[in-house]
Amino acid sequence: MTTDNRVKIESLDQEGRGIAHADGKVIFIEGALTGEIVSYASYRRKPSFELAQMTTLHRAASIRVEPKCAHYGVCGGCSMQHLDARVQVAVKQRILEDSLERIGKVKPQTILPAIYGQAWGYRERARISAKYVIKKGKMLVGFHEKRSSFVADMQSCEILEPKIASLIMPLAELIEGLSIREKLPQIEVAVGENVSVLVLRVMAPPTEADEAALRAFADKHQVQFWLQSKGPETVVPFYPLDAPALSYSLPEFAVTMPFAPGEFTQVNSALNRVMISRAMRLLNPQKGERIVDFFCGLGNFTLPIARSGATVTGIEGSDALVKRAEQNAAYNNLSANTEFSARNLFVMDEALLVSLGKFDKWLIDPPRDGAMELVKAITPEIAPELIVYVSCNPATLARDTAELVLRGYVLKSAGVMNMFPQTSHVESIAVFAKAQPAC
Numbered sequence: 424m425t426t427d428n429r430v431k432i433e434s435l436d437q438e439g440r441g442i443a444h445a446d447g448k449v450i451f452i453e454g455a456l457t458g459e460i461v462s463y464a465s466y467r468r469k470p471s472f473e474l475a476q477m478t479t480l481h482r483a484a485s486i487r488v489e490p491k492c493a494h495y496g497v498c499g500g501c502s503m504q505h506l507d508a509r510v511q512v513a514v515k516q517r518i519l520e521d522s523l524e525r526i527g528k529v530k531p532q533t534i535l536p537a538i539y540g541q542a543w544g545y546r547e548r549a550r551i552s553a554k555y556v557i558k559k560g561k562m563l564v565g566f567h568e569k570r571s572s573f574v575a576d577m578q579s580c581e582i583l584e585p586k587i588a589s590l591i592m593p594l595a596e597l598i599e600g601l602s603i604r605e606k607l608p609q610i611e612v613a614v615g616e617n618v619s620v621l622v623l624r625v626m627a628p629p630t631e632a633d634e635a636a637l638r639a640f641a642d643k644h645q646v647q648f649w650l651q652s653k654g655p656e657t658v659v660p661f662y663p664l665d666a667p668a669l670s671y672s673l674p675e676f677a678v679t680m681p682f683a684p685g686e687f688t689q690v691n692s693a694l695n696r697v698m699i700s701r702a703m704r705l706l707n708p709q710k711g712e713r714i715v716d717f718f719c720g721l722g723n724f725t726l727p728i729a730r731s732g733a734t735v736t737g738i739e740g741s742d743a744l745v746k747r748a749e750q751n752a753a754y755n756n757l758s759a760n761t762e763f764s765a766r767n768l769f770v771m772d773e774a775l776l777v778s779l780g781k782f783d784k785w786l787i788d789p790p791r792d793g794a795m796e797l798v799k800a801i802t803p804e805i806a807p808e809l810i811v812y813v814s815c816n817p818a819t820l821a822r823d824t825a826e827l828v829l830r831g832y833v834l835k836s837a838g839v840m841n842m843f844p845q846t847s848h849v850e851s852i853a854v855f856a857k858a859q860p861a862c
Contacts, residue, residue, distance in 0.1 A: 429481065432459045437518050437817070439503045439847040441477070452477050453569075454496065456484040456506060466570070486510045491543065492581040499569040501582060501845040508542040508844060515839045515849045519817045523837065526821035529828055535838025535852065538701060540694045542844040546582045547614035548690040553594070555604050562599035564591050564610070582845055584614050590644060594621075597640050601633045611651075613684040615669035616692075622649040622658055622684045638662050655685045675700055676727040678755050686747060687720055691842050698813070698840050698852070699727050702786065705836070705854050706811045708733040712783040715807075717768055717797060722748040722761075724786050724813075729757045736779070737763040768797050776800040785810045793819025798826045806831065810855040815842075817849050824853065833858045 432441035432455045441455030443463075454477035455461045463475040490496070490504035503511050516537055523529055552574045555562045565577035580588045598604050603625060611622040629637065629650075637648050647666040651658045660666075670681045671692045676699070682688050689695040702724060708714055710732030716725040719737030725748065729735045739745050745765045752761040766775070769792070776797070785807045787794050793816060810832065814820035824834055837853040 429460060429462050432457050432461065432484075435514055437522075437847065437849070439506070439514070440474075448472055450475055453502070454505060455480075456487055458484045459487070493579065494565075494575055494577040497568055498566050498575040498577055498580075499571070500566040500575075500580070502847050504581075504845050508539075511844065512537045512539050512839065512841050515841065515847075518849055519820075519837060519839050519851050522817035522821040523824060523834070526818060527824035527828070527834075529824055529834050531834045531837040531853065533836040535701075535836050537839050537841065538694065538697050539841035539844070540691065540697065543581050544583065544585045544588070545691045545693065545844065547584050547587075547612070547692055548688060549583060549587070549612045551591075551610045551612060553598050553604075553607055553610060555599065562595040562604060564595040564598065583612070584619075586619060587612050587614060590621075590646070593640070593644065597636060600636060602630050603627045603633060611684060613669055613682075613688075614692075615667070615682075616671055617667035618669060619646045620649055620669055620684045621646055622651055623661075624651050626652070628652070634662075649684055651685075658683070658685050671695070673699060673727060676703075676730045678726045678730065678757075680721055680723065680726070680751055681754060682721055682747070686744065689723070689842065694840060694842050695723070698842070698850075699724060701840075702811055702813060702852060703727055703731070705852070706784055706786055706809065708735075708784065713781075714784045714786065715779065715782040717785065717787045717794065718789045719748055719763065720744055720788070722751045722763075724788060725761060725763075726752060726755055726757055728786065729761045732760065734760045735762075736782070737761065738766050738768065738779075739763070740767050740769070741765065768794065771796045771800045773800045773802055777802065777805055779805075781805045782807050784808065786813070787811070788813040789819075791816040791819065793823050795819070795823055795826065798823050798830070801827075801830050803831070806857060808857055812853045812855065814851050814853065815848070817851060820851060820853060824855075827855050831858050832856065 430443035434442045441452040443450045449472040452463045452475045460482040461477045462479040464478050465473040465475040467474040486507050488507050495504045553564045554574045563574040565575045568575045606627040609624040613620045648661045650661045668681050672679045708728045708731040712733040714733045714735050716737045719725045719739045725737040742765045745763045748763045752758045832855040835854045835856050840850045842850040
């Protein structure tokens with residue numbers, strides 16, 4: 424660590440860190456906000472920049488608030504609790520716009536109103552670590568500390584779904600009493616509308632006494648335990664075996680989506696509903712249209728599109744997810760106008776894309792790496808009239824936007840969706856339309 428230095432914060436970066444300049448370097452300071460005067464201590468130094476932690480707040484900004492969580496600053500789960508929730512959304516909108524302008528060299532014609540929901544207790548998916556710490560003489564259950572592999576010593580969590588948050592201490596007590604406490608490093612949480620599932624990563628089989636303790640805990644707290652002995656394919660239900668299946672619903676589209684604990688779903692089901700509603704309004708699917716949903720997953724967007732009467736093709740890289748999407752289409756009586764295909768969308772080229780045929784509209788919802796190979800493969804013959812792009816990384820969205828502009832598209836609109844309040848994660852949606860020829 425360096426000695427303290429006093430600086431004024433000029434702006435915030437994409438991780439929510441304060442940006443200042445000192446001694447010819449850019450200083451990124453965790454915990455500092457725009458306009459504040461702070462002292463800092465650096466934990467990483469490079470020739471042109473330093474990463475630092477705020478040590479003293481000399482003058483606070485009006486947008487600073489008291490963090491709600493007692494463990495904020497130690498636990499690595501959140502990074503923006505010291506910033507007013509409404510301002511968090513504005514910061515993320517600025518990050519999106521800056522990324523589009525700086526990387527994509529483009530501005531959207533329209534800024535979409537931000538989508539946001541409840542700021543606390545929203546997280547229904549999580550991976551929580553468990554570790555018995557000899558020096559503390561107790562079992563810790565929680566997220567990792569910031570910049571550390573250590574498990575945070577936490578008794579509560581303000582962003583986890585309230586029922587799951589209330590189980591942090593009971594779970595620590597349960598696992599501490601198991602014979603396999605040293606062989607149980609992780610708990611994966613999946614909350615559905617009718618059941619809450621806890622997947623225990625067990626690196627040794629539980630004893631009969633362990634199993635009895637797990638059953639008693641499940642009965643008392645109304646959860647279902649699953650066990651995972653090795654890779655994802657080994658995840659199996661343990662108790663109770665007659666629990667309802669995991670699922671979430673999209674009432675606006677009369678869709679119910681069953682899912683397994685290890686399958687990807689959005690962590691924030693309430694905001695997911697709002698996101699899908701906006702995507703459908705922007706896409707405006709019509710009966711008779713042919714639409715493709717790239718990176719379709721379980722069919723989160725595919726099935727609402729299909730409900731409009733359009734014919735929809737969902738494409739995903741995983742055979743297992745394609746099978747699940749097909750099952751979900753059948754479950755919702757939407758098999759007649761849906762089809763699914765497993766393809767590696769990160770190695771897409773023009774020939775492969777042409778082989779899929781021409782679609783009227785595209786919906787793209789890629790992981791953080793974006794969809795560069797896909798958009799680079801667009802040719803005039805198969806270019807759709809409209810593309811709705813859902814992004815979880817403004818940098819790759821901006822990069823892909825530049826490519827789409829080169830291929831004759833106009834960025835009609837873009838806006839953020841605060842899927843992860845209290846964190847720096849930026850989810851956004853953008854709409855591209857074919858440029859109209861000049862008169």
